[in-house]
Structures are given as structure tokens and as C-alpha cells.
Amino acid sequence: MQRPLLALLMIIPLAALADLEISDAWIKNLPASVPVRAGYLTLRNLTKKSVTIVGAISPGFASVEIHRSVSQDGMARMEAVPKLQIEGGTTVRLEPGGLHLMMMQPAQPTSPGELYRITFEYADGSRQSLQMEVRK
Amino acid sequence: MNKSSIALVALVALVAGFSISWFIGSNKPVELEAGTWFGEQARALPEFELVDQNNQPLTRDRLKGKWNLIFFGYTHCPDICPTSLQTLADMMKAIDDPDVVDAVRVYFVSVDPERDTPEVLASYVSYFNPGFVGATAAMGQLHPLTRSLGIAHEFRNRTTDNPAYDVDHSAAIVLVNPAAEFAGLFGAPQDPLALARDMTRIVEYN
Numbered sequence: 001m002q003r004p005l006l007a008l009l010m011i012i013p014l015a016a017l018a019d020l021e022i023s024d025a026w027i028k029n030l031p032a033s034v035p036v037r038a039g040y041l042t043l044r045n046l047t048k049k050s051v052t053i054v055g056a057i058s059p060g061f062a063s064v065e066i067h068r069s070v071s072q073d074g075m076a077r078m079e080a081v082p083k084l085q086i087e088g089g090t091t092v093r094l095e096p097g098g099l100h101l102m103m104m105q106p107a108q109p110t111s112p113g114e115l116y117r118i119t120f121e122y123a124d125g126s127r128q129s130l131q132m133e134v135r136k
Numbered sequence: 137m138n139k140s141s142i143a144l145v146a147l148v149a150l151v152a153g154f155s156i157s158w159f160i161g162s163n164k165p166v167e168l169e170a171g172t173w174f175g176e177q178a179r180a181l182p183e184f185e186l187v188d189q190n191n192q193p194l195t196r197d198r199l200k201g202k203w204n205l206i207f208f209g210y211t212h213c214p215d216i217c218p219t220s221l222q223t224l225a226d227m228m229k230a231i232d233d234p235d236v237v238d239a240v241r242v243y244f245v246s247v248d249p250e251r252d253t254p255e256v257l258a259s260y261v262s263y264f265n266p267g268f269v270g271a272t273a274a275m276g277q278l279h280p281l282t283r284s285l286g287i288a289h290e291f292r293n294r295t296t297d298n299p300a301y302d303v304d305h306s307a308a309i310v311l312v313n314p315a316a317e318f319a320g321l322f323g324a325p326q327d328p329l330a331l332a333r334d335m336t337r338i339v340e341y342n
Contacts, residue, residue, distance in 0.1 A: 028214075028218050028219075028222075030211075030218060030263065031259040031260055032259070033211065033255075033256045033259045033260060034211050034212065034256075034260065035212065035300075036212055036214045036300075037214060038215045038218065067214075067215070069215045069216050071307065071324060074286075074307075074308065074323075075288050075304050075305065075306055075307075076216045076305060076307035076324065077302065077304035078213075078214075078215070078302055096215060096218075096219040096325075097215065097216060097219055097324070100214065100215045102214050102215075103214075104300065
């Protein structure tokens with residue numbers, strides 16, 4: 001009895017989620033000596049209501065957080081973005097030098113061409129998964 | 137000697153003097169699209185000694201004779217540092233003139249010496265370009281250099297139980313001329329093609 005229920009629970013959030021279009025999702029490769037990677041993607045909200053990302057997980061990494069590189073008085077620093085809100089009808093880009101996924105402690109060394117699954121969790125409890133490609 | 141010949145000698149001396157300072161100074165006026173050229177405001181670097189990725193000393197003298205681009209950062213930096221180093225790697229690929237490629241050196245100086253050992257730096261810089269040089273030193277050695285270049289850096293939340301600390305740092309690329317003078321600055325974000333054009337201009341004009 002438990003398995004069909006579990007499967008159903010996993011399907012419902014995914015089905016409810018076609019609202020956010022995620023594209024150009026990739027991870028910047030780095031040598032094995034570096035225990036962190038940055039992930040980038042484009043989030044397009046096709047609906048009229050705002051969508052908020054409250055978490056992200058990837059089986060290939062110990063943790064994934066949304067961070068933002070900010071420049072202040074010529075200094076670059078990173079700040080955590082615990083909740084990323086994408087207003088209805090808008091596009092938010094995670095791209096080099098700005099918002100990015102901070103993907104910590106890869107389970108194995110990464111290499112270009114590999115795909116990593118990532119799952120976003122939204123404020124309404126729904127989830128969305130996609131593959132991110134490692135690029136040189 | 138009459139007045140006109142004195143004037144002529146003075147004029148020749150003046151022109152010669154200008155020409156000499158023009159050529160040895162490496163500071164001819166260059167219009168940069170991606171950065172700031174200091175021209176006559178270029179100033180000598182202090183003496184320093186860092187250790188490179190091959191455990192060899194990196195000193196002020198080693199910078200002489202080349203146009204040096206120096207970026208300060210740390211390998212645990214996920215976004216800004218790989219982006220800047222990739223930009224510099226793309227810049228090197230975009231430079232057409234082999235003489236310009238030969239005249240330009242790229243340095244990554246880590247402001248996180250405890251985690252960025254020469255071994256870590258070796259795999260890191262060579263990932264972007266086998267010709268890039270990685271270097272670091274204890275803070276006491278780094279500070280005189282970074283201070284003289286206006287490069288700020290400080291640890292954030294670095295405690296014994298937080299091995300994943302960040303280092304805030306200036307993201308500009310420093311230009312050091314063949315006389316080992318601080319000659320210009322490329323602010324972030326940088327564009328590889330604009331950098332390639334600027335470095336070509338600088339090397340070819342000087």
C-alpha cells in the first residue's frame with residue numbers, strides 16, 4: 001500500500017509545477033582539489049503569480065544553496081539567498097558574477113558532460129527536478 | 137655658440153629626454169576599453185616574495201620584462217574566481233598576435249594561503265591555462281603587496297569549526313608593466329574580448 005501512495009505523492013507536486021520554465025542549466029567544472037561548484041540556470045515564471053524557491057538538493061553534492069555575488073566598494077563577497085522569489089511573468093537568471101547555486105562537496109570529482117540531478121523546493125511545498133550539465 | 141644653436145641643443149635634449157622616458161617607461165598613453173591606464177602615474181611595486189605552484193619564489197623581479205595581469209582570489213570561491221580566470225583564459229585564446237601572447241603573463245594570487253597550498257594552486261591554475269602562474273604566501277608577505285595595489289581581502293566567518301569559510305576580496309585585475317610598476321586596473325566584470333584587444337594595444341604600443 002505504501003509504494004503507490006509514495007509514487008502518487010511524488011507525481012502530484014511535479015504535475016503542479018509546470019509554471020516555472022527552467023533552461024540553460026549548467027555547472028562550471030573545476031579541478032578535484034576544489035570542494036565547491038557554481039551552478040547557473042534561467043528561471044522563467046510563465047504564470048501571473050510569484051513563485052519562491054526555498055531550497056535545493058542534489059544527490060551529487062552534500063548541500064546546495066542559492067548565493068549571490070555582490071560587489072561593494074570594489075570588494076566581491078557572497079551572500080546567501082535563503083528564498084528566491086520570481087515574480088509572475090518575469091525571468092531570473094543565475095549567471096556568472098551574480099546569483100548562482102553554491103554546490104558544496106561533490107561526492108565525486110566532476111567532469112564536463114556529466115549530468116547532475118537537482119530538485120528545487122518551492123514555498124507552496126511543490127518540487128521540480130531537472131538535470132544540470134557540467135561544462136568546462 | 138649663438139642663441140639659436142643653444143635653443144637647438146636644448147630642443148634636441150628635450151626631445152631625446154622625452155623619447156627615452158617614453159620608451160623605457162612603458163607608460164605611453166593607451167586608450168583602454170575595459171580598464172584604467174595609469175600612464176605617468178604608474179608606480180613601482182614594493183619588494184615581495186610569494187611561493188608559486190612549483191614551490192619557486194615569485195618576486196617583483198620575476199615580473200620584469202613582461203606585461204603581467206594579476207588576479208587575487210581563492211580556490212574555494214565558486215563564482216567570481218572561476219569566472220575571472222576563465223575570462224583570462226578566454227582572453228589568451230582570443231589574442232591573435234603570438235608576440236602579444238608571449239609578452240603577457242597571468243597570475244592568480246591566493247589570499248587564502250592555508251587552504252591554497254602550492255599543490256592545490258597547481259591543479260587549479262593549470263585547469264584554466266597551463267601557462268598561468270598560481271602563488272600565495274603567509275599574510276605577512278601578502279599584505280605589503282595587496283596594500284600597494286589597493287587590493288582588499290578579509291576572511292568571513294573563519295572559525296575552527298567552519299572549514300567552508302569565504303574570503304571577501306577585490307575582484308579587479310591588476311596590470312603590472314615590464315618595469316614591475318602598477319600600471320593599470322581592469323574592474324569587474326571583465327569581458328575576454330575587450331581584455332584581449334586592450335592587451336594587444338598595450339603590448340603593441342609600448
